[in-house]
Amino acid sequence: MANAMMKAYRACPRSLQTIGINLVETTSWALDRSPTTGRYLEQLKAVQSWSREELDRYQSTKLRQVVRYAYDNVPFYRRLYDQERVDVESVRTVKDLDKLPMITKEDVRINYDDLQSRKSVRSKVQYTSGTTISPLKVRISTDAIKLNRASSLLRDHWAGYRGERAARFVGDQAITDCADTTLYRRSFVMNRFLYSSKCISVQTSRRILDSLKNNKVQILQCYPSAGYILAKFLERYDEHLPLKAVLYSSEPLHGFERELIEDRFQCRAFGFYGQIEHAVTAAECEKGSYHLAMLDGVLEIVNNGEQVGEGERGSTVVTALANQAMPLIRYQLNDLTGYTGEDCSCGRRTPTIHPVESKADDLIITPSGRIVTPLAITSLLKSARNVLEGQIVQGSIDSLTVRIVPLEDFSAEDEELLQQMFTSALGEEITIRVEKVGTIHASGAGKKRRVISQISGDPFDRAFSEVEEK
Ligand SMILES: [Zn+2]
Numbered sequence: 108m109a110n111a112m113m114k115a116y117r118a119c120p121r122s123l124q125t126i127g128i129n130l131v132e133t134t135s136w137a138l139d140r141s142p143t144t145g146r147y148l149e150q151l152k153a154v155q156s157w158s159r160e161e162l163d164r165y166q167s168t169k170l171r172q173v174v175r176y177a178y179d180n181v182p183f184y185r186r187l188y189d190q191e192r193v194d195v196e197s198v199r200t201v202k203d204l205d206k207l208p209m210i211t212k213e214d215v216r217i218n219y220d221d222l223q224s225r226k227s228v229r230s231k232v233q234y235t236s237g238t239t240i241s242p243l244k245v246r247i248s249t250d251a252i253k254l255n256r257a258s259s260l261l262r263d264h265w266a267g268y269r270g271e272r273a274a275r276f277v278g279d280q281a282i283t284d285c286a287d288t289t290l291y292r293r294s295f296v297m298n299r300f301l302y303s304s305k306c307i308s309v310q311t312s313r314r315i316l317d318s319l320k321n322n323k324v325q326i327l328q329c330y331p332s333a334g335y336i337l338a339k340f341l342e343r344y345d346e347h348l349p350l351k352a353v354l355y356s357s358e359p360l361h362g363f364e365r366e367l368i369e370d371r372f373q374c375r376a377f378g379f380y381g382q383i384e385h386a387v388t389a390a391e392c393e394k395g396s397y398h399l400a401m402l403d404g405v406l407e408i409v410n411n412g413e414q415v416g417e418g419e420r421g422s423t424v425v426t427a428l429a430n431q432a433m434p435l436i437r438y439q440l441n442d443l444t445g446y447t448g449e450d451c452s453c454g455r456r457t458p459t460i461h462p463v464e465s466k467a468d469d470l471i472i473t474p475s476g477r478i479v480t481p482l483a484i485t486s487l488l489k490s491a492r493n494v495l496e497g498q499i500v501q502g503s504i505d506s507l508t509v510r511i512v513p514l515e516d517f518s519a520e521d522e523e524l525l526q527q528m529f530t531s532a533l534g535e536e537i538t539i540r541v542e543k544v545g546t547i548h549a550s551g552a553g554k555k556r557r558v559i560s561q562i563s564g565d566p567f568d569r570a571f572s573e574v575e576e577k
Pocket of ligand 1: 393394395396398451452453454455
């Protein structure tokens with residue numbers, strides 16, 4: 108929500124907030140029920156039984172159209188392909204992709220205007236969550252948004268979710284004051300309860316678990332870290348909360364997290380892989396494999412600039428097939444994964460990829476027992492001005508350093524704003540220090556961790572004991 112809207116929302120009584128939330132949720136409702144989304148969902152289901160040849164033929168046909176369209180309607184590609192002397196007509200199949208130059212996030216940042224199609228396409232502007240790199244602006248066609256949504260609905264269907272009562276723990280700000288007696292707002296429109304992940308703490312743990320039980324929630328929609336925290340609470344109270352499925356996205360789910368989540372909620376967790384650029388998606392099936400959607404984009408795995416074969420891992424390079432507003436062709440997304448090259452025992456024939464690896468981040472614990480997820484804390488960096496990348500380090504229970512790589516225009520005012528944002532999000536109980544650095548060092552595996560906790564021991568024990576001591 109935009110700042111002005113948030114301010115107005117905060118000032119409203121609970122009943123009006125609920126009406127507001129339900130109004131906002133009608134957008135999701137309409138998206139799910141759009142005939143186009145429904146058609147895409149049926150297509151995505153049909154694709155599951157296609158042979159490799161059929162999939163290849165489909166992607167190659169679409170690819171030819173996208174490349175031709177981009178050359179004719181998008182100034183950036185016209186310039187780039189002319190410069191590189193690329194004959195766009197020579198790109199006939201997916202195998203010809205390497206005749207085209209790759210483009211980077213930096214290219215997108217610098218050439219945003221020239222990457223827009225000169226044709227009028229219904230679209231929305233979106234921002235990638237600036238975590239290790241400052242947010243990137245992209246334009247996504249309404250069509251691509253619907254296809255993306257259909258792909259995540261496919262995952263929901265595989266998980267057996269058909270609109271049962273859900274609880275959602277993502278970045279929503281439904282609750283503005285964690286002292287609120289009700290820790291959620293009810294979305295009647297989407298039949299779910301919206302919690303604010305910023306209000307997850309050891310003090311609220313009992314009430315959150317009780318409300319999930321009392322509201323007879325059957326589905327959990329969450330970031331893996333939030334799901335893990337809830338499972339840790341159940342473990343702490345030695346309880347189980349049987350659900351139908353846990354649906355997660357946005358972060359990888361580590362083995363130990365899955366184990367605890369599936370044990371405490373007595374159901375399977377189903378992941379969804381996608382990105383703001385709406386280029387490729389993959390849905391986790393009941394056998395734990397990530398199946399590519401195939402209709403939305405072509406995924407290449409690249410190592411040192413060269414495509415690698417099935418079974419090998421590398422960085423992702425994607426070509427979106429459905430976004431005519433701002434085509435992304437051979438775009439270096441740089442997630443780490445690879446084609447498994449194996450047939451999945453679920454019987455679906457679409458190619459599968461390894462779970463996308465990303466940075467292993469830590470949780471932030473506040474002196475009053477709040478547990479802050481990596482996504483919640485790094486999303487603050489998204490609003491930082493003139494910052495290239497950042498990293499958050501909790502040195503002790505009451506101190507936190509925000510390391511940033513400032514851009515040229517970074518001013519004292521920007522620093523002040525950054526400081527204020529973190530203070531208002533975490534409270535006065537933690538001292539925030541902004542540290543300007545030239546670069547954020549990568550860890551051993553070459554991955555940059557966004558959030559590092561230097562507090563020793565189990566963070567949950569620490570959080571509970573901090574509060575019990577008082
Ligand atoms: Zn499968």
